[in-house]
Amino acid sequence: MELPAAPPLPLDQSGATFESFDLDDRLMRALFKMGFKKPTMVQSGSIKLAQEGKDILARARTGSGKTVAYGIPVVDRLLKEAAQGEHKEGIKALILVPTSELSDQVRGVFNSLMRYCKTQLQLFHLTSEMASAEQRSVCDPPDPYQRDQY
Numbered sequence: 001m002e003l004p005a006a007p008p009l010p011l012d013q014s015g016a017t018f019e020s021f022d023l024d025d026r027l028m029r030a031l032f033k034m035g036f037k038k039p040t041m042v043q044s045g046s047i048k049l050a051q052e053g054k055d056i057l058a059r060a061r062t063g064s065g066k067t068v069a070y071g072i073p074v075v076d077r078l079l080k081e082a083a084q085g086e087h088k089e090g091i092k093a094l095i096l097v098p099t100s101e102l103s104d105q106v107r108g109v110f111n112s113l114m115r116y117c118k119t120q121l122q123l124f125h126l127t128s129e130m131a132s133a134e135q136r137s138v139c140d141p142p143d144p145y146q147r148d149q150y
Contacts, residue, residue: 016044021051024079026116027072034112040065047072067109070095075113075121082120100127 016039018031039047042060049056050073060066074093081092095110097103107125114121 016048021047021072021076023072023076024083024117027076027079027113030113030115031068031072033115034068036068040069042066043069043072046070050074051076067106068113071106071109071113075110075117078121079117100129103127 018028018036018039023031040060041064042058043065046056046058046069050070056070058066058069074095078092095106097106103125107123110123114123
């Protein structure tokens with residue numbers, strides 16, 4: 001039995017567009033490749049605030065675009081820092097979610113958002129199912145000053 005099609009996402013009524021957020025071109029291409037034409041209400045209400053460095057607490061129904069709403073400003077900021085030479089090695093963003101299912105979803109969204117900039121940004125997906133040694137190897141790069149690592 002086929003499930004009925006989901007209703008369309010509510011679009012922003014203010015006329016906001018992704019172009020109005022002055023996003024990196026690679027991020028814009030990724031959004032259109034993902035099928036986004038206009039921001040949803042939660043996206044238009046939160047992206048600009050996040051770009052201004054404001055904290056956001058958003059509540060919206062499943063499928064409303066919340067992950068994209070916080071993913072866009074994170075990826076955009078990292079790309080702009082790199083373009084301005086402000087990029088330094090290390091962890092730049094940390095996204096914590098309560099379940100492995102949501103973690104998989106967030107990873108998929110970020111992979112899609114980073115489609116055209118994977119040489120500039122890296123995504124590490126850590127879950128409680130991973131062995132501790134595997135988690136440490138991702139989070140703790142080798143120290144070049146320790147002799148026993150060579």
